Amino acid sequence: MKNVPWSVEETQHLILFWACPKFQVKLESSTRKEKLYGELVEQMEKAGYFRSKEQIVNKLKKMKKEYRDAKKELSCSGVGRINLPAHYAELDNVLGCRPANQLTGVLESRETPAPSPLSAANDGECTTLSTSLNDILEYFKSADARAEERENMMLQHMEQSTSAMLGLLERMVKTMEEKQPKYN
Numbered sequence: 001m002k003n004v005p006w007s008v009e010e011t012q013h014l015i016l017f018w019a020c021p022k023f024q025v026k027l028e029s030s031t032r033k034e035k036l037y038g039e040l041v042e043q044m045e046k047a048g049y050f051r052s053k054e055q056i057v058n059k060l061k062k063m064k065k066e067y068r069d070a071k072k073e074l075s076c077s078g079v080g081r082i083n084l085p086a087h088y089a090e091l092d093n094v095l096g097c098r099p100a101n102q103l104t105g106v107l108e109s110r111e112t113p114a115p116s117p118l119s120a121a122n123d124g125e126c127t128t129l130s131t132s133l134n135d136i137l138e139y140f141k142s143a144d145a146r147a148e149e150r151e152n153m154m155l156q157h158m159e160q161s162t163s164a165m166l167g168l169l170e171r172m173v174k175t176m177e178e179k180q181p182k183y184n
Helices: 008-019 021-029 034-046 053-075 088-095 117-122 133-179
Strands: none
Touching: 008 021, 008 034, 008 053, 008 088, 008 133, 021 034, 034 053, 053 088, 088 133
């Protein structure tokens, strides 16, 4: 199955299994992750998707890189509206709470990530997909809404910072003009 593009549904299933809290705990505490990725292969097969371990690892690496790049771009001052990668909100729910991935001074998150439909339905168990497709779609819609809300907050913060900076520059220019000798 080389070069077969991942469908949106297939990617969503992978993220749901990978983002499961119990799986994340195992992943963080494990030094050898090959067996864990084998579990992802099994879960994907149960859901009707057939990918190799290498394909799953590469897909996760690619999504995490896109997430980190977007996060870095969002943290740069002067950046206008950017296109967030697909599944940004879902990845942010898992990766955004890790200290190495926190933005400092740009956004203060006062919300806790919404639980995934898998963890809500199975109390964190990652063995089966027991939620309905509607529950999963609702989860992704709410994740998109939260991401849009965070983006709007960041844009508002950037506008406030820009206004403050312009005010400071105006005062500096006025002070410099007042101190400069006047020639007639």
